[in-house]
Amino acid sequence: MSENSSGAGRLAGKVAVVTGAASGIGHATAALFVREGARVVCADISGKENQSAAALGAGAIAVHADVADPEAVQQMIATAVGEFGRLDVLFNNAGYGGPRGPLTEFDDDIYDRLVAVNLKSVYLGMKYGIPAMLATGGGSVINTASTAGLVGQKGQAVYAAAKGGVVQMTKSAALDFATQGVRINAICPGMTWTGLAHRGAGGPPPADLVPPQPMKRWGRSEELAAAALFLASDESSFITGTALPVDGGYVAR
Template sequence: MVSQGRLAGKVAVITGAGSGMGKAAALLFAAEGAKVVCADRSGAQDAVAAQIGAAAVAVHADVQFADDIRNMIATAEDRFGRLDVLCNNAGYGGPRKPLVEQDEATFDDVLAVNLKSVFLGMKYGIESMLRTGGGSIVNTASTASLVGWKRHSVYAAAKGGVLQMTKSAALDYATKNIRINAICPGMTWTGLATDDQTAEPTDSIMKAQPMHRWGRAEEMAAALLFLASDESSFITGVGLPVDGGYVCP
């Protein structure tokens, strides 16, 4: 991949960087000139950072815990001197069941990984960015934050919270040179949607897509890159659908 330098000189932290959208974003951001902290709890972040090389460092981070988030941000500061870009991308779909069949433990887990983690990431990421003059935060929400998803009420609640927190925080820091946006992926061919990464999706969800296909992790990473880069310098508080037209009215 030929670098265009769209993130030249930037330091980025990406959660969920061990696979899927996070891995694709880590590779793309590095190719575009960024130093990248690859954060994940799976262990797969080590291989991603090794693939990138000297421009990356791997950090174990379970994003539902404040200590792990603080360590993740501190690693960016200690290793590369600052934090310019934060992608709160790590997520967990939870079981696909009607609301009454969901239990309290699932609710707590899904909200911790998908919503609390974004709060913690923004809290400590913004503190870091305020010390160095600003930055860009991009959260991964979902089309489930824009329209209803059957059998996904808890996940939709978490991602709806991500989107509204994104908008409100963007207003809080609009005059501080900190932009906060979100992408809202549609069905994307990653491990969050399916464990089989080899076969083409053929189910009814794919057929409901206006483009008649699922998105790819690399397409989500490209949207993350745009919102992370200075190309989107007058954009804040946006939830950008990246969904092949799924939520198009």
């Protein structure tokens, strides 16, 4: 199926920014947004953002951005407005898990980078993205948190703290803008089969590698993208301040 932004769709006429768009959940979401009629800015730090955007056709453009850098985030938002005239959807998706282990074994620089990429990036995205949305009547912000931000996970203290911060920042910011046309929600992925979940993995997960989720399988990037699409679309017009687990039942155990 070719990717294009023509015709009707659930995001027809909308402009979106997706961070971490060169792989995994970000790329799947950018692709789905384009199929549903949006024009998409594909932001990434990997150097693969041009390739990712090119694969999606005329409805997507690339921006190289470190989402923990205020100037880069401002430029990312300015590119969306400058190229497409507005900003309707911001998917603050970029992040990474970092090493696992007791927090006493973490180097301070690893802590700083984990918090910067996973939490500060969400703050910066909203700080500079929401004013652009307000200028044209509002929009939808979706932040990628994690099940680690909802329940404790051994060896994940720093990552969980950052993602828990995303959940609470989402809820509080949603209250700040609830009467101004900007909805702010988070999705909380469970264990999802992406390059971050298992580096270097190609193809489907091995049959003997089953995550501890009640559905007894890995999530797929496309399933997270579908949740992001719902929150980006007008179908979720009365939803704000929620943290939606997309986790095969992990949090409900």
